[in-house]
Structures are given as C-alpha cells and as structure tokens.
Amino acid sequence: MFRRLLILFDASADPEQVLTAARRLAPAPDSVHLYGLSPERRDLEAPRPPSLNALDRFWEAAKDWHVGTGIGHQLEDHLDVDALTLSARQHHSELVVIGPLLGTSPHARARVILSLAIRERLHVLSVGAHCPTVPSPTSRITLAVAPDGRGLGSVVDLITKRGLPRTELIALTSTEAPGRADQLHALSRALGVSETLRMESLAQSVLGRAEAFESAARRCGADLLLAPADAVDDMEALMLGLFGARALQDAHVPTLLLPRTLPTSPLFEERHAVSDSLLLPGLEPRFAIERVGLLLNVSVPEPGVLTVFEGGSPLGSSQHQGGTATLPASWFSHVRSGHLPALAFTCDSAPGEPIPCHLLAPERPLLLVDSRLALEPLGDVLARMSGTSHPVFVRLRDSEPLDTCRERLRKQLPGLMPPLLVDASAWLDDLRADDVPRQVDAQRLLRVAVRLAMAGAAISAVITRDEHKPVHPFIRTLTESELLLLSEGDAPAPLLLPEAPDTISRELALAGGGQCAGGHAIDFEFDNAAARESAIAAIDAARSTVHWQCYIVEDDTVTARFAEALQRAAGRGVHVRLLADALYSGHETFGVMNPVLVKLSKTPNIEVRAIAPLSGLPSLSALKQRNHRKMLLVDTEQAFITGRNMGAPYYTGFNEVALRRTSHYRDVPWLDCGARLSGPLVSDLERAFLAEWTRAGGAPYPVPVAAPAGEMSARLVLHEGLEDTHTLDTQLALIRHAKSRLVLVNTFPLLLELQNALVAALRRGVRVEVLFGSVRPHYGHQDHFAGGTFREVADRYVRSRLDAVIDAGGIAYEFAMPPAPAWEPELERVFPHVHAKLLVQDTATVAVGSANLDVTAAYWESEALLVVHDAPFAERMLAALEPLLATSRRIDREDTRWRTEAEQRAWVGRNWPSLVG
Template identity: 30%
Template sequence: MTDSLPDPDSKDSAIVSMFNSLVELVSPEKKKVIDEDASLLDQSLSLAKEFFERQAAGGISLITSSDCADDVVALKNKSVCLKLNLGRLQALAGSKVHFIIDGTDVGSGSTQDSGEALMDYMAADAGCFHMDFSIESKIGIQVSDVRSNEDVLLHVLDRKPVVCVDARLITEQSAACDQQLFTMAEKGFDILYVDFGKKDRTDDIRQIRKERSLPLGAIVPLTARIRQFETFDVDFQQTFLSLTVNRLRAKGAPVVGFITESELDQQNVFPNVRIISPNETMDAESLQQLETNTRNFLLERDLFRKDSKNDIEWRLDQLVKGRWIPNNKCHVELDNKRARTSLFKAIDEANIRVDLQFYIFKESRFTHELGMHLAKAANRGVQVRLMVDALYSRENFLGSWNSFLRQIKKVNRIHILAADPLPLSSEWDTLSLRQRDHRKIAIIDNTIAFVGGRNAADEYYYSWSEVPISDWTTSDYIPWLDAHVELRGAAVQTVQTLFNDTWKRNRGADFPPIQRDRDQAKEKSIGSRVRLVVHDGISDANGLAAYEALIGGAKKTLFLVNDFPVIDDIAELLIHAVKRGVSVTFITGSVQARRADGSFFKGGIHRELFEYVTKSRLGMLSQAGVKVVEFQTKVLENIATVEGKVRPYVHAKLVTADGRYASIGSANLDISASYWEREANIVIEDPSVVSALDLQLCDFVKDGVVLDTNSLEWRREAPQREVVSKLWPDTFLN
C-alpha cells in the first residue's frame, strides 16, 4: 500500500479509522502494517472478532442491562419506542437487537452509529412485563443473549390510577412511604418510582424493591439530565419533574398523585396532580378522591380520543400552559423582503403605540431604515417602546452601550430598554449569562402582532435577490432563511400582555393599556385558533413541551425547519415518529454558507465548527429515516457562483404537523431554547393556513439538497464532525 491517501469512495477508506482503533484496542504491540494479501475490511473484522472473543473468554458480557437499558413506561394499545444502548464500539459486533418481553421475541431494531437500537412496539395488555435482549451478530462471532435477570421492566398503563413516588423516600428513608404504596397497590393503583437525584440509583431501587417486597413498577430516572446541568449551580429538578409527570399525562396515563417530601410549587409543577406527603394516611376518603380524579381524567381523555385529530390538542393541554384563542387571521412569512415591507407598513400606519422586542439589535442597513420609520411614527405622536437583550445587543452590558440605539433614543417618544441588564457594578453568574430573553416580537396598536425568529439586522430582513453574491462574498453577508407569523385578532392581546409583563419586569416606565375597539372585539367566528406558548427560562420547559406535543401527536406528516443542534428529547421523538409511519422532513441549512457544490464561503471558524456539530446530529436522524434537506436558493441573476445558487444558514424555527398545526416563533430545537432562554412561539390550528405553508416547504425540499450520509461531501467532513461533536458537550449546544 502506498503512502498516498486512499480514494474517499473506496470501501477501504470507510474503515481505516476503525481498523487503526481496533489494532490499538486488541494488539497495541502490533504495528499498523497492512497485510498486502488481505483487505482492510477483512483485517478489521478479524480484529473485532478477536477482541470480542477475548471479552467472552474472560467472562465479560458484551453489555450489562443496568448500564444500557432503562425501564419503559407505555400505554395500552399505544405505540412506544423500545431502546437499548450498546455503545458505539460494542455496536460493531451486533447488527440487530432483539427485544424479548416475558420470554417472547417481539421484534428487533438495527443498531445506529450512536450505538442505540430502537424498535416501535404496541402492547395489547396492561401490567408489568420483564424485558430481555439478544444481539444478532454481524461479524461471525457468537454473542450470548443479554439477560436482564428480570430487572428491566416494560410497564404498560391503562385505566388504573397512577401515583408517582419520589425514589429518595425509598433509598434514603427506610420504609418512609412503604405502607402508602402497599395500600395503593392493594386498591389496584399503578406505582412509578421517579428518581431525580444527582446519582443514578436504579440498581439500588431495584434491589430495595425486592428486599422490601414493594409494589412492582417502572423506575423513571432523571439522573442523566440532572447531571448535565449540575455544574451550572442551577436547580432544574422541579422543571424536569414537571416535564416528566406532564409527559405521562400527555400520553394518556392517569397520573393523579405524587408522593414526596420536597416543597413543590404545585400550581407551576403539575396543577392537576395531588402532592402527597409520605406521612399522610391514605384513608378511604383520600383513595376515593384519587379514584374520582382518575375517572374525570379518563372521561376527558376518551372524549378527545374519539377523533385522532385531537391528539395534538390533548397533548398541548397537558404539557403547556395557556389556552386556545379563536377567530384570528394568521400569515406565515418566509420571505425576508416581504417581512421587512409588512413590518414597516404596519409601523407607518400606527396611531397609538409601536412595541418592539429583539434579541440582537446591531447597526445595519435594516436598523437604519427601521430607525427612520420609528422616528417618523414618533414625530406624529406615536409612542415607541424598543426592548433589546442587554448581552446580545450590547446595551447596558458591563458598562457598554449600543451607540446606534443611543442615537435613536434621542428622538422624542422613543423609549429604549435593556432586557436583563448586566451593569458593570453587578455580580453575574452562569444564570445571568445563559437565561437571556430570546424573543422577537412586534405589536402595533394592540391590533397587529409579529412573532418569529427575526432579529434586527440585514441577514434577517433582506432577501438573496437583493444582495450581490460572488465567490469572494463572506458568509456573514449572505441573507438567512427566517420566519415570522403576522397575527390579527383576539390573540394579539396575549402577545401584548407578554410584552407589557417583560417591560415591567425590566423596570420600564408605565404606559396606559391600549383598549381594543368594539369592532375588533366582535371578530367573526372564522379564521385560525391560536395559542401563545411562553417559555420563561429555567422555571419551565414550555417551548420544548409544545414541540413534543406536535411531534408526539403527529399521525401523517411532520415538517421541521431549523439549523441548531437537535436536543436528544426531540431527536428520539422524531425517530419514533418515523418508526410509527409518520413522514418526517427536516429542512436545515449551513451555519456557514456553502456554494451549490458544497464548498464553504469564507467565514468565521466558529460558524464552521458549529456547522459540524449541527450536521452530526442531523446525520443520525437521516440514518434513522428522517428526510433531511439542506435549503438552497433558486437560481438568481445576482448570484455569480457555481450554478447561481447558495446554501445559506436557516434561522427559522418552524414545525408543522399533519397539515393542521404549525408552530412559529423564537424557540430553536436545541438545549438553550428548551431550558435556558426566554422564548415565545405561536401555535396555529388551521388546515388552510398550514396546508399552504406545507406547500411552500415542499418547494424548499424540491430545490434543496438531500443529506446523503453515503455521499463524498458527507464522508469528506466526517473527521471534523467526529472531533467537534466530542469536544462540544451537549449542555453547551447553543
């Protein structure tokens, strides 16, 4: 073999790294010398076989169930995703994992590059069932069945009352609530053990459950997620607990009680679930009340389930605060030029007040135009309130001020406020830096509202047809794909209230409320139903929960438009959606803009690195059956590059489900939007609006570039993705 690089299209090249890793793992003393008489593939398989046979001879199992398999909670006759994590190296030995429930092989799932094997399953009976696993070899070695020793459970719920118990009462306080659990189990209640400590105690709970003969029930561990956040010295336990319980209710589980000693804000955590002290006696009256609450829950659930189209609405009601507001007119705008025109037109027609909120406000052609329109409005007597995030707009941030905003503020009746300021004299910590206000909102006279992802800068409000683009153009100069919803109707008031509350929280001056006139209050009973989803930082996970409702409840189609690293919670739901037969299309972009041939435009190294992280996540989704498409412009006269097209960044945050529901707003599909930053999304329920939006997205797919994990472009960047994804922890993906 020569010293030259192997052909990227050859089979040998695809396994060079695996071969070298296996040499180091199996026989470090061997030199990395290639046998001229054997292919890399043959030698790699031989080394892999040698490694796993050594493991078996030494009595070492391929996997251990406690490390790679959690209990699964399912609903009777409802699809659930069974999962086993083999690990990336160990997955080399097994092409499929067979899932065995109470001794019956119910099917198999192929291992992914991540090392996980997934399978969609539907249980016909309620109860607790033991799960085992066996691995189907793909490299000619025998892999023993992996037995769980009856530890891993599939817990299928149906119509019995469900009570969760804080597992710390089991592990840290001997018999603190044992009698309560025995009493409830005798009455036919299902028990779930929720472990949200900082240490994984799954094995301890299983052992204690056996020793004390506690009721059999699934263990729901939150440890892994809590560990990710503990280094930030911010307590997310209540948020994770709320999300966990409400997820169960959204799936249809009648969770009516939670046994804990912790002081929880019941109204904010789970207002419809009774918090039970471990010292509380569960007398007949208490049990009867829980049973009554269960019947009421099931009546409401079954009413919704009569029409499968209502599943998303049911999930939203269980997961997200807020209410549906009927009789609205909605227009989703994906064209930057039209977005700019409509915003300026609304400002020019304002009579009383213009309220604007941006995450980023930087001096640019767009903000100069915006400032002119705001000044004209103020000069004719309109009050203007402009609120920007202190950190990302550099306004009242460690003694610095946005010089352009200082100029705009000189205009009479224009009031500027920094959201969550960080003055030089203040003490700041992780929370103050990460819990930023990411919302982008505009309200005109409490009559028109714009809610979306567009910041105040050129890339959000200028189209590709308006910017000359050549090979020497820098990536930052190329416009992005973004989206907002223009809203008219009763729901505008909820957006206005959100802005007013944020203005007040940041100590803005008082302004009198704008009353909607009687004609507006009597809108005809037509148009879209709308729901404002407000995520208020670390105190809730409403944005993530709303996305979960849309994805988890979809029956036919899902479109997603975003270009941020997809959080694991959403990735798993998307894979499960594919496995239950939903057509899932994910439209993304290039964090650092590319030409039509895939080459990068010149830009900052941070954007290129972030591109590798984002694509690494999307590659796994593609392998699982999600259709991932990179957005590409049409051929334009002002683009003088390969084929006259560009593949720009996609900044939109958009999800549609079943041609009926759509979410548009500021929340990305990443971890920052899910847990840290303040966000605002509008969820629309209107088949006419959403089906028209889906047609636009289908056009994007038609003109786009399908992500192909077998392509030369994809494999060429594999080393970069691998390195960056390992060095960039999930917790920092924002």
C-alpha cells in the same frame, strides 16, 4: 518477557516515555499494535493529517526496537473501553501499554486500566506524564501488596514465568498492625522470593493510596511499580479508579498492573439491569435496559431480543434497541388495576440470570418522585400517601445503575415494598439525555409526567429535588420542603385536565397549555424585504402603542430604518416600548450599552428595557436562561411573531445585495420566516410582553381585548426558560401525530429526542423533509465567503444530527439561492444560512415562531410559537416552500463529499454537546 503488545497512546504526545517503559518489559516483541487517540480526521486526503505524522514519529523513535513482523496501527477519535478491549482480544495481546492521555479524562483512563486488568485479566503498564524518556541503569522494583500478602502470588508468577530482571524488591504496604512485616517476609520466602525484600510501611487511607505508593516508589528510587490487582479488594479498586486516576495519569514511575487471579465480584462483572414500567391505556409499556460494567459504569447494550417471563412462563420476545424496549400491551391484558406482576427478562446479548422488574397498572393517581431525592425525611410522608397515590420513582440520569438505585430505595423506604423505579429516557426516548445537561432534570421529570398524562395517567404531583421548580397548568409540582408541609394530609389530588375534542388536541393542550382559539387572520412572509416594509408600514400606522421584543439588536442600516420609524411613531404620541435581551443585544451587560437602544431611549415616548442584565461573574443559568422571543405588537390589534431579530441579515432581500466572491459572510442575507396575526391571541402576546416588561422594571399598563379579525384557528405556546418545556412538547406532539408529511425548516442541531421522533415518524410511513442552511455561507462548489471559519464546526454539528434522519429515509435539502442579477456570475448558486423556525404537519397545521429545534430552545431560553390549525394556510405554506426546495441541494447520503465528512460530523456530534449543552 512479553511478546505481544498493544500500545494505547495520545497521538499528540511525545512517544519516548511510552517506548522507554515498553522496551523494558518487551525488548524484542513478536508483534506491536498501536492504538492511537486523535480527534483529527483520519482519512488520507491532503494535507496529511497530523495524527498520521504522529505515527511516523512513533516508528521513527522505535527504529532500533527489535519488533517482529506483527506491526499494525489504528487511530480513534475518542477512548472507547469496549473497542480497546476488542482490539486487545483480536491481537491476542499479553501486555497493554497505556501512555499519558492528556486529552482524556483521568477517570476514563483509570477505568480502562482496571477493566483490562480485572475483567479481561491482562497485564497493563500505565506510563504517567512524568515517567522517564531514557532507560534507567538500575533495576529496582517496588511492589504494592496488601498487608496479608494478597498479590504476592501474581508477583512470583510474573518473576518466574516472564523472567523480569531485578536487583532489589521493595514491598510497599499500608501496615496498620505490628508484626505484619514479619508475616509478609515469611510469606514471600514461602513463595520463593529470594531477593532482598525491604519493607516500606504506609499509613495513608485508601483515598490517597495511589499518591502514597507513587511517592514511596520515587523515594525508593524505583524504576517500576508492580501493582497486583489481587492486592486490592473491590471497594479499594473502586476508590483507586475514583481518587487515584490523577496520580496514575501524572506518575513519575511506570506502574505494571498485574491481572486479577482471584474470583471477580459483581462490582467488576458485567451484568444487565431493567427498569420497572407502567401499563397505561394510551401507551404501551416501556422498559429501559442497560449494561452495567466495571466500577458500575452504565452503557447501552447492543440491540437484541428480550424474552419476558411471568410466573416462570414466557410471555413473548421483543426487540430492544438504544437501551429501550417497548412491549405489546396485549401481553398484559390479564393485569388488573393495582396488580404488580413480577417480570423477568433474559437478554440474548448477555444470557445468564434473569433480570427482575415489575409492571404497575395504576388504580390510583401517580406521585412521581426524583429517585435521587433525599428520601430519609420523606419516608413517612410517602408511605402515608401510598394509600391514595402510587409513588413512582423516576431515574433521571444513568450515573447510578437501575438495580443499585432500586436496592437503595428498598433500604431507605422499607415501608414501600417494592418501590417502582422507571427510567426517564425510556418514556422520553431521548437517548439517556446525552445532549441535555443535568441542570434541566426537574423539567425532564415534569415531562415524564406530561407524557404519562397524555397516555391517560392521573398525576397527583411531581416531586423534584431541584431548587428551581418547573410549573405546568395541569400538573402540580412540589419541592421537598413543600411535600413535607403536606405531611399531615394525603397526597394532593390531580388537577383537572383540559377538555379537548380529540387526542391530538388534548396532547397539544397538555404540552403547551395553550387552548385553540378562532377568530384570526394570519399570514406569513419568507421574503426579508417584504417583511421589513410590512413591519415599518405597521409602525407608521400605529395610533396608540408599539411594543417590540427582540433577542438581538444590530447597529446597521436596516436597524436605523426601524429606529427612524419608531421615532416617527413616538413623535405622533404613540407610546413605544422596546425590550431587548441584555446579553445578546449588548445592552446593560458587563457595562456595555447598545448605541441604537441608547439613542432610542433618549427619545420622548420611547422606553427601552434590557431583559436580565448581567454583571460580575454570572452563573451558567444566568448565561443560558435568555429570552429568545421576537415579536412586534401594534395597538394590540396586529402582531408579528417571528424568528427575525432587528438587523440586516434578517430583513435584507437576497436581490438587494451585490454579492462577490470577496464578500464577507455577514453580507449574505438569511432565510427567515414570521407570521402576521390579528385576532384574540394578540392580547395573549401583549400579556406575555407585559410580564417581561414588568420583570425588567417597566411600569404596568392596561391590555385591551383584541377583537376577532378572521376565521382561522390557532393557539399560542409560550415557553418560560427553566419553568417549562411547552414549545418542545408541542413540537413533539405534532411530529408524533403526523400522518403523511412533515416539513421542517431550521438550521440548529436537532435535539436527540426530536431526532428520534422524526425517525419514528419515518418508520410509520410519514414523509419527512428538512430544509437547513449553511451557518457559514458558501457558494459554487463549497467555496466559502470570507470570515466565520469557526462556523464550519457548527455546520458539522447541525449535519451530524441529520444523519440519522437521512439514514432512516428522510429527505434533507441544503438551502441554495439561484444567481441574482446583482451577484458576480462566478458565484453560481449561493448557500445562505437558514434562520427560520418552521414545522408543517401534514396539510393541517403549521408551527412558526422563535423556537428552534435544539437543546437551548427546548430547555433554557424563553420562546414563542404560533400553532395555526388551518388547512388552507398549511397548503399555502407548503406551496411557498416548494420553490425553495426546488433550488436547494438535495442531500444524497451516497454522495462522495457527504460521506467523506461523515467522520468529522460524527466526532463533532459526540463532543460538542458537552460544550454547548
């Protein structure tokens, strides 16, 4: 029997099922190592974590189990195949017992089982959710064997070497031809199986094989199902992992998977793959490196060194990290336009056969194509266009390995040899888009094109497979059907790119499509009360129009003051137009109406429109594609572009509230910021408001030309939901070109791509400072105001994305306000929420507006960002930030509390993106 066990179990589940199955195969093991899965914290602070109580329950239930001296345990918060495999190796496990993992995907569980049995050649006992909790009085074993007898050899080996008790063996096989049963009987006798071997013939297809074996085992009254890995070929094992996972998870009969003894095919052998790349004048070539494991599972390899060969000679070695290698362009100085050298890589972390790929120095414009596009109807078109453009296929997700994808392209497009396959994440540096949903792949494809255009590549078009097509002022985008309409002609010519005096200006124009314009007067305001009074004063001075677009309209005393000002303006004959997001303002959505907006709409000269009302069962796109802009426009002469919504948290000063320890968290004002603008860009904001106004059903109106009002230069960046990513690309361009200092003010979880850009800036020697707030406000020494408990999870998420920046040398401050006269003295410092969206680059540029630094702002919601190119303005902004930083708490990564919460932050950071992305 088995002597050394590793037991993988769900810490929240009852251990009896696992124990009952394990005891049968190991009644007196020498050692048992428990590997528990628990999403909870694993430290030993009070109160005692429930996961540790689960360990106590396990050993209490196993108190009469005769285990030797080797007893140990570990708790993990997620299922990691590599970590589990390492643990099995370290403990020299002979048998791995895997219980029901109710909080884990059945496919992930099946992948672990097959990996251990086929790649690691271990015995694996799968205990399903409905397996018995008490021992069976019988000893009837069923065998899942192939019709040709494959698998019987490992069964005999188990019986003879392990002494498995049995009274009857029942062979279950999918016999299609007569006479197979006799052959199997003869083979079993030749192998020495002397017990009664009863045949149960199954006719189910491979897609239902796991369910069929489970059902037959129950019908036969079996206590154990033996499943030799040798009994299935590689494709059948793949089907088992894909289609039999649920049956294994919910099984009534324990299944012992016997290890593979036959040679393993490439489907189960670990290998590495490398993308192709491009040699461009303004960017070093970038390659994606990945590890391909069991069932074509793709993962990021450990950091290491790549050695690059061309023509059998080494060009050099370079570090790779995070699945990306950036190589010196000097290595390829001999490559000429149109030349496609074949490169080979060897990876020190997985020495073996060289990994092939290609490098293209384009002589023609690039035609970027989504690699998952249905290529059969497009083959002739792409082949014809290859005379005037270089077709480049872009892999947007790693659900398909690079080498598998490349081979598929070869077969589908025999006229394009070899197809050039690049990886989106290698160029975007977004960690394989772990926090970015599949629905925005069309935008990511366009962003790859923008990145390449910034590096000097000419882009003829971007071909997307998605129904929604992103748009860009300087890059043409086409759907599959639009491409087919071009079948009689060549590839479209690249659009003209904007002229710019320097590299950063060119990149900013390409990123956001907004040109820099002079003639502006611009100011900003951190003080909520001053911002409120300034807005009210502007409304009271309005002569012709007041246009206000808002994301959230609260029903409180501050909103009441704004409503009164708007009504006063309307009473003077001013035309007031209000736009509010239907979902977040609760207006014309699912039958709900916002009382403030209803009241205002009944006032003469005031029109109210809801943006994108919802009813019935909305799609994810309808829920996520909201308009997040906040702007107030007066007489097309003055504009407020801000992060503030209409309500008390945004427009109440910290010294205007009497905070107590018993105060509700919503009583604590937030730190916010907005810009007040006069000059030509006010007309651009008016046109953006008009476009949304008419989409919401409002009548068009003329937009006057705003006159120059000052000497400052600025550009307006507008992001339109799934149509583009202008604000994200603008933020990234500013970060990439920072020379000395970056200051960011925001409390939203950093998009991983922005996180990477900040880390890269730190490595260049840029000083990076981040001021963030507390989504759930607190005071003193981490004492929270009443309410908002769930907001603590959001705090963990925000902070989890700052850890990498802090570890790389970034400076982070948790915003705090010193005691105010009206506050209860015992509060000491108060740590409010920070709602501002602000980026300061060096002492030259400031970006302020509605755009956060998270995935929602980057891809889903419509945003407005004002980029001010004025050194005195940037210096005044930094001077205003200094006292805020001085009163805040600077994060010390060695701080006990910060380190204690690291595991919680890491868990939330891994798991929450799948919920909110």
